[in-house]
Amino acid sequence: MGGVTRTAVIGGGMAGCAAAKELVGEGHDVVVFESGEGLGGRARSWHRSEIEPSVGINLMCASIYTQMWQRVREYGLEDQLVEISSNLLVVDNGVPASLPSDSPKAVLGYRHAPRRDRFAFVVNSLKEFFLNSKKIDLFDAEKLARFDDGKSAVDYGRKFLSERGFDYMLRAQIEGFWNFRCEDISAAHAKALLATMGGVRFYVFANGMQVLAERDAEGSDIRLGHEVTGVQRSGDRVELTWRAGGDVESDVFDNVVLATPAPIAAKLTAALPDLWVDADTRRFLESQEYEPALSVSYLVDRGNLPSTTHLMAGGSADPKIRNMIIYPRMAGDEEKFLVFAYPGRAITRSLLGKPAEQQFATVTPLLKTMVPDFPADPEPFQIAERPHGFPIPAPGRYRWSVRVSQRQRPPVVYAGDYFSAPTTEAAMLAGHRAAASLSGS
Numbered sequence: 518m519g520g521v522t523r524t525a526v527i528g529g530g531m532a533g534c535a536a537a538k539e540l541v542g543e544g545h546d547v548v549v550f551e552s553g554e555g556l557g558g559r560a561r562s563w564h565r566s567e568i569e570p571s572v573g574i575n576l577m578c579a580s581i582y583t584q585m586w587q588r589v590r591e592y593g594l595e596d597q598l599v600e601i602s603s604n605l606l607v608v609d610n611g612v613p614a615s616l617p618s619d620s621p622k623a624v625l626g627y628r629h630a631p632r633r634d635r636f637a638f639v640v641n642s643l644k645e646f647f648l649n650s651k652k653i654d655l656f657d658a659e660k661l662a663r664f665d666d667g668k669s670a671v672d673y674g675r676k677f678l679s680e681r682g683f684d685y686m687l688r689a690q691i692e693g694f695w696n697f698r699c700e701d702i703s704a705a706h707a708k709a710l711l712a713t714m715g716g717v718r719f720y721v722f723a724n725g726m727q728v729l730a731e732r733d734a735e736g737s738d739i740r741l742g743h744e745v746t747g748v749q750r751s752g753d754r755v756e757l758t759w760r761a762g763g764d765v766e767s768d769v770f771d772n773v774v775l776a777t778p779a780p781i782a783a784k785l786t787a788a789l790p791d792l793w794v795d796a797d798t799r800r801f802l803e804s805q806e807y808e809p810a811l812s813v814s815y816l817v818d819r820g821n822l823p824s825t826t827h828l829m830a831g832g833s834a835d836p837k838i839r840n841m842i843i844y845p846r847m848a849g850d851e852e853k854f855l856v857f858a859y860p861g862r863a864i865t866r867s868l869l870g871k872p873a874e875q876q877f878a879t880v881t882p883l884l885k886t887m888v889p890d891f892p893a894d895p896e897p898f899q900i901a902e903r904p905h906g907f908p909i910p911a912p913g914r915y916r917w918s919v920r921v922s923q924r925q926r927p928p929v930v931y932a933g934d935y936f937s938a939p940t941t942e943a944a945m946l947a948g949h950r951a952a953a954s955l956s957g958s
């Protein structure tokens with residue numbers, strides 16, 4: 518037949534936009550359908566003119582991200598990156614103790630774990646670094662799979678740490694970043710973290726990380742506010758139906774990249790023939806569970822709060838507040854702190870979809886569980902909900918993901934962070950792989 522290949526990308530997050538970029542580069546005619554009002558998906562920041570800099574959620578770009586740094590250099594965005602402190606404090610009953618990722622010596626001085634555990638943590642991190650840092654990659658399931666032995670992060674950590682040491686060192690960091698339970702995730706995830714996170718530096722994008730998605734999608738036909746509601750077979754092509762405003766429309770494409778969270782992708786493609794989406798892939802998508810996230814932010818007077826700090830709850834219980842991130846911001850001519858609070862699992866679930874006043878009213882009194890002298894009357898500022906917050910990498914899942922990923926072929930492929938660890942870097946890699954499976958490279 519010849520002619521240009523028409524490819525639809527459903528979902529304009531980091532994965533979908535990374536796929537779109539590769540496909541445009543391969544000469545495809547690409548349409549990106551995004552149900553939201555902008556690109557970037559979960560990595561999209563909000564902006565509010567009352568504060569300066571108006572960086573919303575502050576997603577972090579780590580110095581070990583390779584896909585992302587390549588893009589930063591390609592687009593000349595180096596000057597938009599602001600390094601932030603990796604000042605990590607673990608809190609036990611309102612008492613913070615520093616657990617830095619950049620210095621083994623400083624870890625030895627950590628106050629919330631017995632000396633034996635601090636020592637074991639450092640020794641094990643060095644061992645993982647020297648033995649495995651070239652073989653394992655938190656953002657690439659293909660490099661995680663061989664270490665994904667069916668064991669959990671707890672099985673792994675308890676081999677060298679006491680219960681207390683595990684709960685206040687490894688668990689505090691993993692659950693502090695992702696909020697899912699260490700009991701529920703693969704040992705490979707914890708191992709990769711230890712092998713690669715030592716000395717890592719963190720940055721945020723001054724105008725939000727979505728700048729990368731926006732640049733990646735250049736050259737595609739971008740349809741914001743377009744929610745895809747159906748994906749059907751039409752001969753050997755794919756018919757998409759979508760809702761935009763009050764209208765329902767459809768069109769036919771040669772290929773489609775499903776770059777939404779896994780359960781949405783599973784639902785959208787449920788009616789496609791098994792020849793296109795095999796049973797194993799369907800099960801993989803349908804069984805992906807997510808830890809939801811609720812970011813509740815406040816503007817507060819400085820009080821006694823530590824500046825530019827990441828506080829994480831220690832311990833094995835599901836805390837009321839899981840973590841708190843504090844940044845200075847100018848509000849008018851006053852310097853205030855913008856404080857992000859992320860509730861624990863149960864409270865997050867109970868508040869999703871509730872009115873913002875109720876979410877603030879529940880979370881505000883809990884802030885003192887993290888910082889006992891948290892300033893009185895914080896000004897409620899912004900809420901961001903992510904019902905599909907963090908895909909849970911259950912034991913064995915990285916191996917499964919590789920199997921599914923390697924079998925992807927036209928005309929229907931999938932991309933998303935759920936193929937590896939829940940990070941923007943993994944989402945971009947999944948986007949590249951999906952595009953490569955469509956173009957046969």
Ligand SMILES: Cc1cc2nc3c(=O)[nH]c(=O)nc-3n(C[C@H](O)[C@H](O)[C@H](O)COP(=O)(O)OP(=O)(O)OC[C@H]3O[C@@H](n4cnc5c(N)ncnc54)[C@H](O)[C@@H]3O)c2cc1C
Binds near residue numbers: 527811934
């Ligand atoms: C609170 C929080 C903090 C995080 N912090 C960090 C961090 O600091 N650093 C980091 O690297 N990662 C972080 N992450 C993880 C990171 O945000 C994700 O891993 C990544 O953004 C996922 O990208 P994605 O493209 O796979 O999915 P998504 O971003 O979810 O993109 C999917 C897109 O599909 C769209 N969509 C859904 N259904 C439809 C439909 N029917 N039709 C059309 N469009 C549709 C959605 O609107 C969305 O834009 C964080 C995540 C959360 C929740």
